[in-house]
Amino acid sequence: MTLARKKTSDDIYSYLEHELKNSIQGEVNFDEVYRQMYSTDGSIYKMTPIGVTLPKNPDDVSAIIDICNKNNTAVLPRGGGTSLSGQTVNSAVVMDFSKYMNNxxxxxxxxxxxxxxxxxxxxxxxxxxxxxxxxxxxxxxxxxxxxxxxxxxxxxxxxxxxxxxxxxxxxxxxxxxxxxxxxxxxxxxxxxxxxxxxxxxxxxxxxxxxxxxxxxxxxxxxxxxxxxVNRRVGGxxxxxxxxxxxxxxxxxxxxxxxxxxxxxxxxxxxxxPLPKYVGLAILHFTDLIESMEATVATLEEGPAAVEHIGKMIITQAKQSLGFSRNLDFLQGEPTDILVVEMNGTSERQVRDKIQKLEDKMKRLNLSYAITKLFDSSKIS
Structure with missing residues (x-):
């Protein structure tokens, strides 16, 4: 009696590769180089995929999902791979949309x-x-x-x-x-x-x-x-x-x-619509808690954006040859800064908003210095 050899993972993956190559117009890559390229993203995680596909159209996507579904194989849509929590790595057939489906x-x-x-x-x-x-x-x-x-x-x-x-x-x-x-x-x-x-x-x-x-x-x-929470994105x-x-x-x-x-x-x-006029106010602090209190006060003024930059990033920027030459907006030695963007329909409106914010910070005794920028070349 001859017993049938049990199919290995390699057998299944070879079959998947063959089926996919015969079914889609896009690319199919199951070689080790491609699999390692797609085993990481912007996070700390690493998981080697089964293979990588680059679909050209919706019919390709449908065919990939159909073949994987029939073979009990996971599929993983992927874009630029910038995810910070491992969302684009898995033991699956990856569908990378970035090469062809970008129209x-x-x-x-x-x-x-x-x-x-x-x-x-x-x-x-x-x-x-x-x-x-x-x-x-x-x-x-x-x-x-x-x-x-x-x-x-x-x-x-x-x-x-x-x-x-x-x-x-x-x-x-x-x-x-x-x-x-x-x-x-x-x-x-x-x-x-x-x-x-x-x-x-x-x-x-x-x-x-x-x-x-x-x-x-x-x-x-x-x-x-x-x-x-306004920025809840989990689940x-x-x-x-x-x-x-x-x-x-x-x-x-x-x-x-x-x-x-x-x-x-x-x-x-x-x-x-793109904002017609933009201005920045960089609020300086010597204490993290103070900068957090200022954030709450700033949000009451209707800013377009508020970003906190802490001591570690400021220190690293000062030590970088590339970044240090662009830090002329800093006054003194802040441990923390808030970069606040104000938008408006006129330059006067933007200036008035930033002036109101500056007056508020002085009244609350929260920021020891404020740098104001209205030059679009410096803001960008």
């Missing part, structure tokens, strides 16, 4: 929206939008490398979240590929349109039914236990589903889900 599909300045694929970086998208005097507002520090898809996956914020909110506040609609490889389009729906979705006899219909059921059952608990946004309104936008659940629910292939994003 801007429609710009509509009249209705303040753009439709784009997920693989474009935030900076590149805003460069494409510059002629419209509009921009996509999330601006994490990694925006030159971070993809729009990653911003949606992580519900990114950034320095201007105090006025624009989080990514979830700026995404209107999404085209997604579900875990059964079917395509769905998420947008705000209500009334009969919502009833029609709920009645669908497929995975999409089940998702609508389950979300509405969960929300109805646990709404009071969700409302009481979810944090009210699914179940607090944004209200069963009493008879309307639902699953985009709110998708944003912040870190690629665990579906793969986004395009999105309709809200755009906001």
């Amino acid at each position: 801007v599909l429609e710009i509509n300045p009249e209705e303040n929206y753009v439709i784009t694929e997920p693989g474009i970086t935030i900076d590149n998208l805003n460069q494409r939008l510059k002629h419209t005097n509009l921009h996509f507002t999330p601006d994490p520090s990694t925006k030159s490398r971070a993809n729009v898809g990653g911003a949606m996956g992580n519900n990114s914020c950034g320095t201007h979240s105090v006025i624009y909110g989080k990514t979830v506040d700026q995404v209107k609609e999404m085209e997604v590929i579900l875990s059964d490889s079917s395509k769905a389009y998420f947008e705000e729906i209500s009334g009969k349109a919502l009833e029609d979705k709920i009645s669908l006899n497929n995975l999409e219909g089940k998702i609508y039914r389950d979300v509405m059921s969960m929300s109805s059952k646990y709404y009071d608990e969700i409302k009481s236990k979810y944090s009210k 699914y946004n179940l607090d944004l589903v209200n069963p009493n309104t008879n309307k639902l936008n699953l985009v709110n659940i998708m944003v912040g889900s870190e690629g665990t629910l579906a793969a986004v292939t395009k999105a309709k994003l809200n755009l906001e």
Whole structure:
């Protein structure tokens, strides 16, 4: 009797590679070099993926998910890999959208929206939008490398979240590929349109039914236990589903889900006008607690952004040949600074806002010095 040899992981991965290469137009790479390249991101974590795919279109994404689903293999959507908590590393088949699926599909300045694929970086998208005097507002520090898809996956914020909110506040609609490889389009729906979705006899219909059921059952608990912090980005946004309104936008659940629910292939994003005039106030402190007290007082003045920079970063910047020559805005030896941005429709309005802030800091005896900048070349 000859016993059949049990399939090893290598056998399964070779089969996956073969199936994927025969099914998609994009690239498939299961070699060790590619796998090591995608085993890390911006975090401290390292996990070697099964393989790497670079889809060219939604049909590729659907095929990848279908093949992996049939072979009980995890898939992992990935953009620029700037995640700081290991969101883009896993023992899975990686789908990197950044090489091919990075196209801007429609710009509509009249209705303040753009439709784009997920693989474009935030900076590149805003460069494409510059002629419209509009921009996509999330601006994490990694925006030159971070993809729009990653911003949606992580519900990114950034320095201007105090006025624009989080990514979830700026995404209107999404085209997604579900875990059964079917395509769905998420947008705000209500009334009969919502009833029609709920009645669908497929995975999409089940998702609508389950979300509405969960929300109805646990709404009071969700409302009481979810944090009210403005920049809360952990967990699914179940607090944004209200069963009493008879309307639902699953985009709110998708944003912040870190690629665990579906793969986004395009999105309709809200755009906001670029500020006409910008000014900066750099508040100086010799004590961390004092700078925190000043932050609360500053937020009452309606700033566009407030960023704290502490002793460690200031010290390191002074020791750097590249950064030290650009620190002429510092006065004395602060341990902490607050960089406060004020926007307005005129230069006078911006100057008045900063002057009001300076007067307040003097009255509260919180900041020993304030540097004011209105030159756009220095602000940038």
